[in-house]
Amino acid sequence: MAGAIASAIYQGLIRRNAVFLTAIFSSAFAFEIAYDSASNRIWDAMNRGRQWKDIKYQYMVKDEEDDE
Amino acid sequence: MSLSSASSTLLRACARQQLPTSRAAIASCQQRRGVADASKSSFESPFTSAKESSTYKIPDFSKYASKKPPRSNQVFSYFMAGSLGLASAVGAKATVQDFLVNMSASADVLAQAKVEIGLATIPEGKNVIIKWRGKPVFIRHRTQDEINEANSIEWQTLRDPQADEDRVQKPEWLVMLGVCTHLGCVPIGESGDFGGWFCPCHGSHYDISGRIRKGPAPLNLEVPQYSFPDEDTLIIG
Numbered sequence: 001m002a003g004a005i006a007s008a009i010y011q012g013l014i015r016r017n018a019v020f021l022t023a024i025f026s027s028a029f030a031f032e033i034a035y036d037s038a039s040n041r042i043w044d045a046m047n048r049g050r051q052w053k054d055i056k057y058q059y060m061v062k063d064e065e066d067d068e
Numbered sequence: 069m070s071l072s073s074a075s076s077t078l079l080r081a082c083a084r085q086q087l088p089t090s091r092a093a094i095a096s097c098q099q100r101r102g103v104a105d106a107s108k109s110s111f112e113s114p115f116t117s118a119k120e121s122s123t124y125k126i127p128d129f130s131k132y133a134s135k136k137p138p139r140s141n142q143v144f145s146y147f148m149a150g151s152l153g154l155a156s157a158v159g160a161k162a163t164v165q166d167f168l169v170n171m172s173a174s175a176d177v178l179a180q181a182k183v184e185i186g187l188a189t190i191p192e193g194k195n196v197i198i199k200w201r202g203k204p205v206f207i208r209h210r211t212q213d214e215i216n217e218a219n220s221i222e223w224q225t226l227r228d229p230q231a232d233e234d235r236v237q238k239p240e241w242l243v244m245l246g247v248c249t250h251l252g253c254v255p256i257g258e259s260g261d262f263g264g265w266f267c268p269c270h271g272s273h274y275d276i277s278g279r280i281r282k283g284p285a286p287l288n289l290e291v292p293q294y295s296f297p298d299e300d301t302l303i304i305g
Binding site: 002003005006007009010014020021023024025027028031032035 | 136137139140142143146150153154157158161162
């Protein structure tokens with residue numbers, strides 16, 4: 001079973017070097033997006049309520065009240 | 069002197085005596101091992117399993133061999149190599165990107181790089197001076213007479229020959245940097261011999277299109293990049 005999966009991966013992905021390299025670079029692209037968004041989410045969770053985008057609405061509401 | 073020679077002869081004698089004895093010891097050792105092998109009749113390798121009895125003593129590494137199919141081991145190796153490639157590609161990209169981002173302009177510089185002006189408030193025949201990137205910018209709403217005057221001049225004979233239509237996007241709006249091309253003073257508007265700008269520092273006269281006509285300045289007043297996104301707004305930068 002494991003051998004069947006391994007040989008399928010080998011035949012489909014590794015056997016041709018062009019396919020292998022393409023897979024490496026495309027997965028690098030996907031990995032970067034995933035890594036960046038995950039680390040941003042962790043950062044936002046750790047600094048919740050302290051960033052400008054979290055407190056922006058208070059000042060925006062105030063501005064509108066001043067205009068009225 | 070005598071002592072040292074005596075000690076050296078003694079040492080030499082010792083060496084001569086010791087050598088034969090050590091040789092004899094080695095020989096006896098070899099003899100003893102030979103006897104032991106003979107008694108056992110064959111060399112028992114720790115690697116061979118008992119059932120195999122080959123005359124060649126090849127160590128048996130089957131205990132260490134992988135039980136998995138060879139292809140899956142191969143795929144694992146390639147997967148590790150590919151993962152290293154992935155990690156180094158991401159790392160190289162991040163490094164290059166950090167250097168390039170470091171070189172680009174910061175947000176506060178970009179915020180000052182463009183200025184937006186409402187043109188509806190500028191009446192015809194009036195100058196407006198605004199500050200853009202630390203420099204004054206002249207905006208003049210020219211009258212039709214002034215446009216005609218700017219176009220009627222034979223610009224080919226001027227010091228810095230430039231046609232009026234090359235200096236303006238819309239003829240009624242003249243936009244240019246208010247820095248004298250001589251030594252960088254700020255010229256005064258609506259003055260000078262040619263009805264345009266006059267630089268008080270060294271007496272350069274610019275006409276209604278901002279072209280140098282008289283005085284020491286070598287070039288016309290510089291025209292910045294600007295655009296009209298709609299009828300009543302001007303964006304410089």
